[in-house]
Amino acid sequence: MNDPRSGMRSDMSPLEVLLVEDSPGDVRLTRDAFINTNDRVNLSVAVDGAEAMAFLRNEGEYGNAPKPDLILLDLNLPKIDGREVLAAIKTDDILRSIPTIILTTSAAESDIVKSYKLQANAYLRKPVQLDAFDNLIRSISDFWLTKVKLPRQGGRS
């Protein structure tokens, strides 16, 4: 399984995922889907944009927060909006290399284009159906956490 030629990950430390999401129901669905999909994932949650930025910058109570390998970011958030969080991540020299995926209910074309302009790594819509939601998390896990070379493979900065 860990043959480097197969493209599989050989480093077995946990995969740190930061979920920025204010809906407790969606947090629970995402957590359950990851538990069923990939037991190496360590999911941290920030419930608004200000908390997300404090986590990412290791400020205050987040002094020991791990650097995420992947960020899943909702757009509509209290305090600091997801669009602003995305812009802050992608204009920060240290944070910008972290793959940041929008995961939102918004289907507005303007949100999709704006997110890609701000250099979101991908834009996903939350499906309403539970099995479609599970499929989506499985696809994220399969592509991003199994196939992709994450920036950590270039050494943590």
Next chain:
Amino acid sequence: MANQSQAAKTRWAILIKNQPVRVLLVEDSPGDVRLTMEAFRTTNADVNVNVATNGVDAMAFLRKEGDYFNAPRPDLILLDLNLPIMGGREVLASIKEDDNLRTIPTVILTKVEEPADIVSSYQLQANAYLVKPVQWEAFESLVRSINDFWVTQVQLPQEPA
């Protein structure tokens, strides 16, 4: 494992858009071009793959210059790093500095596994970084993951107005 409802959803999404999903593959190795095209053919027949074999051709294709005046705008770019004439890093930087092109998801697909290349590609805002597996089964599985994530799940952007 094939998922009928996802496959149906993909077909439906394509019907709504009334056009295939267009992938621009920037790759100079004829063998890798062939493998990628075969893997897409067996994974999703609705994916239309165009090929540019060096960086200059890729930029001409994307900017609809010269022979490429009629080239379609790709929905997704798969970009090798080591290319003749103009390298993949330069192509990536050019795409991501261009207001019109930067919204196109650009995924690095390369044999290069240097940590410095992985980090610098993400710094240049590559949407993802993939290493080409040597084994055919692993290659096919990789293309299936690309298709499942980028074609089936992701909301791809339309051209900015």
